[in-house]
Amino acid sequence: MHSSLSNIRISCLAVSTGSVVRDFRADGLAAGIDPAQLERVAKAIGLRERRVAAPGVTTLDLCEDAARRLLEEMAVDPTSIDALIFVTQTPDYLQPNNSSLLQARLGLCKSVAAFDITQGCSGWIYGLHQAALLCSHGAARVLVCAGDTLSHQTDPKDTATHPIFGDAGSATLVEKTGSESAMHFIFGTDGSGAPAIMVPTGGARQPVAAGAPGAYLKMDGAEVFNFALREVPPAVAGVLKLAGWTPATADRLVLHQANRFVVSAVARKCGFPDAKCPMDLVEQFGNQSSASIPAALVHACGSTLQEQPLKIAACGYGVGLSWGAAAFTIGPVVVPPMLPFPRR
Numbered sequence: 001m002h003s004s005l006s007n008i009r010i011s012c013l014a015v016s017t018g019s020v021v022r023d024f025r026a027d028g029l030a031a032g033i034d035p036a037q038l039e040r041v042a043k044a045i046g047l048r049e050r051r052v053a054a055p056g057v058t059t060l061d062l063c064e065d066a067a068r069r070l071l072e073e074m075a076v077d078p079t080s081i082d083a084l085i086f087v088t089q090t091p092d093y094l095q096p097n098n099s100s101l102l103q104a105r106l107g108l109c110k111s112v113a114a115f116d117i118t119q120g121c122s123g124w125i126y127g128l129h130q131a132a133l134l135c136s137h138g139a140a141r142v143l144v145c146a147g148d149t150l151s152h153q154t155d156p157k158d159t160a161t162h163p164i165f166g167d168a169g170s171a172t173l174v175e176k177t178g179s180e181s182a183m184h185f186i187f188g189t190d191g192s193g194a195p196a197i198m199v200p201t202g203g204a205r206q207p208v209a210a211g212a213p214g215a216y217l218k219m220d221g222a223e224v225f226n227f228a229l230r231e232v233p234p235a236v237a238g239v240l241k242l243a244g245w246t247p248a249t250a251d252r253l254v255l256h257q258a259n260r261f262v263v264s265a266v267a268r269k270c271g272f273p274d275a276k277c278p279m280d281l282v283e284q285f286g287n288q289s290s291a292s293i294p295a296a297l298v299h300a301c302g303s304t305l306q307e308q309p310l311k312i313a314a315c316g317y318g319v320g321l322s323w324g325a326a327a328f329t330i331g332p333v334v335v336p337p338m339l340p341f342p343r344r
Contacts, residue, residue, distance in 0.1 A: 004242055005132040006182040011173045012334040013302075014070040015295045016062045017285055018053035018151070018167035019340040027163060046260025046279070050166035050286025051340060052151040059090045060098050062169025063145035064105050065341040070143075070171040071106070073336045078106050082139035083113040085130055087123035087146035087290045089319065090153060091116065102145065113139075120148070120197070121256040121318030122187075123290035124170070125326050129185045131174035144172040148289035153199065155216040164259065166286025169341075170294040183328040184242035186235050193321035196223040224318070228258070228266050232315050235325040236270045240313055243327035247271040250327070251310040252301060256317055257282045257292040289318070295338065302335040 024047040028038040042048060053062065063086065071078055084106075086099035099114035108114075113134070119126050124146040131142035147169030154162040202208045202215035236253065240246060247253070253272040255263050260279050267277035278300030281292065288295050293314050301310060309331035317323040 001187045002238065002242060003129060003185045004182050005136050007176060007178050008132045008135045008183055009175055009177045010328070010330050010333060011175050012070050012074050013170070013172055013294050013298055014066040014073070014336045015168055015170045015291060015298050015338045016065040016069070016341040017051040017338060018057065018062070018149070019342055019344070020052045020054050022050050022052055024048055024050070024163055028159070031159060033159060044261055046283045047163060048283045050151070050163075051168070052286070053149045053167040054342070057149070057341065058092050059088045059147045059149045059167075059169055060092050060101055062149070062167065062341055063098075063147045063171060064102060064169070066169050066171040067102070067106055067143060067145055069336045069339070070173055073334050074173060076141070076173070079109045081108050081112060081141050081143050083131070083134050083142040084108060085115060085117060085127045085142065085144045087117045087119055087127040087144065088148055089118060089120050089289065090148045090150060119290060119319070119322060121258070121289050121292065122316035122320070122322045122324040124172075124293045125185065125314065125316045125324030126187070128172065128174065128183075128326060129324070131172075132183050135174060135176040140176050142174045144174060146170050146172070146290040146294065148291065150217060150289050151286070153215070153217045158216070160221060161217060161219050164287045166288050168285065168288040168291035168295055170291040172294055181329050182243075183326060184239050186239045186242070186325045188231060188235060188323050190227070190231070190321045193223065193227055196220045196227065196321060197319040224258070225262055227321055228262055228317050229269060231323050232266050232317050232325075233269045235323055236313055236315050239325040239327045245311060245313070245327060247276070249311065250313045251276070252312050253277045254293055254296050254312055254314040256315065257296055258287055290316070292316075298335055298338050305331040305333050306335050307332055
């Protein structure tokens with residue numbers, strides 16, 4: 001599927017991360033992993049530190065903090081928000097949804113449309129597209145919150161998966177305007193690859209018995225890498241064509257920050273040099289799932305975006321298996337600094 005929508009802009013991005021710093025090498029040594037192996041892995045895929053949520057802190061808490069800072073920086077009255085979209089795989093409850101809970105926390109109007117999207121690493125692109133659609137059909141302001149706390153959903157004994165994930169919540173303000181260029185989107189899905197990233201228990205198909213251990217995320221890293229190399233480059237090429245851009249004329253390619261090795265390999269196959277593709281976010285914060293693209297924009301491009309516009313191509317890819325690519329011009333925009341929550 002592809003879509004192009006005009007007269008819409010991103011006016012603010014805010015990201016809040018977990019407050020607990022985990023060191024990849026220290027954690028690996030404590031788990032008894034060979035130091036030489038740790039060093040090889042750290043260099044190959046770019047793992048150094050990650051920020052995880054403190055016990056008791058959820059995705060809802062992180063996104064609330066990001067949203068409050070966004071509204072304050074923009075001096076936006078919460079009652080002026082027409083719709084709230086919450087993208088997450090780690091909601092507080094199976095019912096009710098996070099968007100309803102956040103509507104009450106932020107003091108949004110009862111007339112607000114609020115719904116969740118249960119996507120993973122492609123989720124911010126999906127949320128951005130839904131916000132753009134709403135703005136094209138009557139909404140003036142839409143708040144997109146995207147985030148996950150997957151560090152709480154991985155098995156500490158799984159040394160291939162557990163050390164990768166960080167936690168973050170993002171808030172993006174999308175507004176209707178009459179003077180901005182179009183946003184372009186391409187989406188795809190391959191459900192046959194769903195077992196490559198899955199939490200097998202905890203849903204209606206395999207409920208978790210009372211008192212049983214928690215359900216853990218299972219991931220086939222090799223299959224996910226092959227999937228990214230197979231599906232992301234055509235999606236990026238397609239969305240660049242919709243925008244009338246090339247890798248030479250686009251300013252940045254912002255990919256889901258899976259790890260440095262994956263991002264670099266996919267960027268090269270998309271025709272982008274490393275210099276145009278942020279890839280060091282994962283080294284400092286970990287894989288932040290649905291928050292990773294807005295976090296990369298804030299971390300790598302925030303100071304520039306506050307001063308001037310950039311032509312951004314972006315692509316998220318992961319659980320589903322799903323992918324979403326977008327091309328849009330953003331800036332100047334308000335970009336509060338990325339901060340931990342809770343702050344010390």
